[in-house]
Amino acid sequence: MAAQKITAEQVEGWLRIWPKMLVELDENVERWDEMPDWEQVDFMLEWSQFVSFLENVLCPAYESDLMTKAQREQYKELLSKLRKAIPTIQQLDLTRPRVALEV
Amino acid sequence: MASDALSEPDRLILEAGAGTRQLAPDELQQIAEYAAQAGFDPNAKARVGGRLRGIVWQGRILQGSEMLSPAEVHYLRHVVAVREWPLGTTLGEYLESIRQVIMSSNASLMVSQYGHHGWQLGVITPSGQWRGPDGGEFIMVEYRMTIGHWVTAYQFSGDIPQVAQRRDQKWLRRR
DSSP: OOOOOOOHHHHHHHHHHHHHHHHHHHHHHHHGGGSOHHHHHHHHHHHHHHHHHIIIIIHHHHHTTOSOHHHHHHHHHHHHHHHHHHHHHHHTTOOOOOSOSOO | OOOSSOOHHHHHHHHHHHTSOOOOHHHHHHHHHHHHTTOBOTTOOEEOHHHHTTOEETTEEOOTTOEEOHHHHHHIIIIIISOOSOTTOOHHHHHHHHHHHHHOTTOEEEEEEETTSOEEEEEEEEOGGGOOTTOOSEEEEEEETTTTEEEEEEEEOSSOOOOTTEEEEEEEEOO
16 A cells, blocks of 8 residues: 555654553553453454554654654654563564664 | 354355355445444443543543443544544444445455454445544454454554454455
């Protein structure tokens, strides 16, 4: 599929919500075995959506200098949190981001 | 909706997933109509969770441990917390947009499984008029056979989001 135009609103929106998704990841790993099947699948799918926006919006926006200075810091902080979350991502067999987690 | 006896559309999804038959256009239409009316499970409860904690809904601030209907949770995640749908989209409009997506003649249809979690029908179509400020080029809806309801509906850009546990993916119709 063709590359899309990245908007400032997308960057702002996904930078705002991503840290909350990582909070939810920590919450869900604690209760994973108690979650009903459909809720696990729901989370796996929505995690993959977040990874998709990381790969297709946030990472290209960072690399193309489409972020403000504050957003660049937010992005680096997000990557730092993602690095720490890798063991949990592997434990739950979630999609691992295909972006450089060190910038 | 889920019962021991498979509905005809669910049987078609199973057979298509197993690769034992190729579905005809009228059978694909039958599946789409069935999945479009399935909706989110009205009897289930979904946890509000970290993404929605602190959001105001129906006059109160949501706590992460609260339980809401899956329809409300998905609406709040994809329309309110992240503005994937246009500003001002109501819960009813979000649900109607999902039905429209599934019934669209432009929709691509695929079946797949998640680890040991059973078969699902995935429907993908351009987001078009339903694309909001934070949204993507496409809407993805997943109908889950084992519960007879939608699991999620969200937007994405680029390639279909990769799901580590997705397997046995087969396109029934690709637009």
